[in-house]
Amino acid sequence: MTVLTFPVLEFHERMTKTKQRMAAEGIDVLLVTDPANMNYLSGYDAWSFYVHQLLIVMIDEDQPYWIGRGLDANAARHTSWLDEDHTFPYADHYVQSTIRHPMDFVVDFLKERKWDQKIIGMEFDTYYFTAKSYIQLTKGLPDAKFKDGTNLVNWIRIVKSDQEIAYMKKAAKISKKAMEAAFEILNEGVRESDVVAAISHAQISGTEEFGGDYPSIVPLVPKGEKTSACHLTWTDDVFHAGEPVIIELSGCYKRYHAPLARTAVVDAPDEEIQRLSEVVTEGVNSALDVVKPGVTCEEVELAWRQSIERNGIKKESRIGYSMGLNYPPDWGEHTASLRPGDRTVLEPNMTFHMIPTIDLGHAGMEISESLRVTETGVELFNNFPQELFVKPNIRLA
Known part of the structure; x- marks a missing residue:
């Protein structure tokens, strides 16, 4: 059949x-x-x-x-x-x-x-x-x-049908559930591998209404100084109080994705990490504010760059890419990128993962959004708090 x-x-x-x-x-x-x-x-x-x-x-x-x-x-x-x-x-x-x-x-x-x-x-x-x-x-x-x-x-x-958008919205619900699963288990003394196991279970089990598919990229969880190397996977090391961790993942439904990245810390962040999260959040929203049909990809990136440079930070690499349907090893579509020189004009139902990573060498920060260009502006796929997540430390016996 x-x-x-x-x-x-x-x-x-x-x-x-x-x-x-x-x-x-x-x-x-x-x-x-x-x-x-x-x-x-x-x-x-x-x-x-x-x-x-x-x-x-x-x-x-x-x-x-x-x-x-x-x-x-x-x-x-x-x-x-x-x-x-x-x-x-x-x-x-x-x-x-x-x-x-x-x-x-x-x-x-x-x-x-x-x-x-x-x-x-x-x-x-x-x-x-x-x-x-x-x-x-x-x-x-x-x-x-x-x-x-x-x-x-x-x-x-690159331009999605309404049915494709519907699949991506289901993927986004799985992304949210997977990130919540990660935050729930994250704690001092917990192994990276156990956090990823919780994420993977949520990705595949999906919701009560629909199950999930395997994503094109495995969960990425660099922590501590390794947050400056955003594409590291997991080990059996444990988390420590005050240590930031970047969590990047995606739900997948019918091979469609809606990636989500957040940075978390157990107990309390240091002043630098807290400030960096505020800079990234401000920059992401500055970029989102200009997304609409007729705007070019490079104009979106420029809004981000101007925002972070006002805060004394420079970033050279692209801040996002078109994405949706894919297989391992990548959920990106290899077409438009949010970066200088990309004059692709945004159209309704184009979809992007905006993930403007900042790397300070000894620390990094990611707060990302998957988005759809609408007839008049932008719609976010993931309804998830756009902030540094701070997990109260419950020390394991």
């Missing part, structure tokens, strides 16, 4: 937009290897991205072709809207072989359909398209012309 996450009509609309963009780029055939883009165009959803898989989009066909490992063909039948004529599994002897490669199967597939002299777009800069894949395709298709199709589908994904 096939259970689709979106109506077939919505998939057709996505395909139409993809083919229009292909036509504008002069691409006849698009090889889609990013699992998020595969999901977006077909509905396909399985933990199978550790082997080679892809969709082939033809500019003059309504449905894409799914190609993947034979063991995963039934997953395509269960989760995608594609018919049997557009589902093509390859034999298991292609998997992790030293004498053949799954892209050899793709080469034969394209040659059989006389598509081997077309202009073929490929997602060159994705996590799942390997150098070996490129070598096998170019070697096997000497008469084809190859073009870079990286992010072609991603830019279509």
Whole structure:
């Protein structure tokens, strides 16, 4: 039984937009290897991205072709809207072989359909398209012309449908529950791993109305001086009184995310951490105040930068990025960024994770918001206090 996450009509609309963009780029055939883009165009959803898989989009066909490992063909039948004529599994002897490669199967597939002299777009800069894949395709298709199709589908994904927004709002409810679970267990003497276990339980159990999915990024919990290294995961070290911890996480529903980051401290923060939290909160809200259709990404970042510089702090890296549907290792969409020079114009139903980390070298601070651009301004996905969380110290016996 096939259970689709979106109506077939919505998939057709996505395909139409993809083919229009292909036509504008002069691409006849698009090889889609990013699992998020595969999901977006077909509905396909399985933990199978550790082997080679892809969709082939033809500019003059309504449905894409799914190609993947034979063991995963039934997953395509269960989760995608594609018919049997557009589902093509390859034999298991292609998997992790030293004498053949799954892209050899793709080469034969394209040659059989006389598509081997077309202009073929490929997602060159994705996590799942390997150098070996490129070598096998170019070697096997000497008469084809190859073009870079990286992010072609991603830019279509940047404006969400109402159903996608609904899924992200559910993800946000899970994010809130997971952060509350972290704060509840956080205490002096508690291990980092136990806090993350509480977060993970909340992420997967979800709410009484709906369960959660696995997120694209595991919980991040750097503490103490390691808060200056925001992408550290967890250890079995324990928390100490007065020691800040950054907690970054996301709920996930139907592969859609609504990330949330907060900084917490057990007992009482020192004066520097408290002040830093106030600077970040002021800067975040200064940036949120300018978000609306017609504003550019760089204008949003400028509002943040001007705010923190008034407080004597400078930050060089971007403060946010478009996000939503994705698979490990990243919930970002790899399109628009909130940073100088990005002149992407905001439109209704674009969604971003605004996460302006400040790093002082010996300490860091994160207070983030996931947001939707509305018709007139901005809507936050997460209804969570925007402040440094201070946990009263209940010393363990």
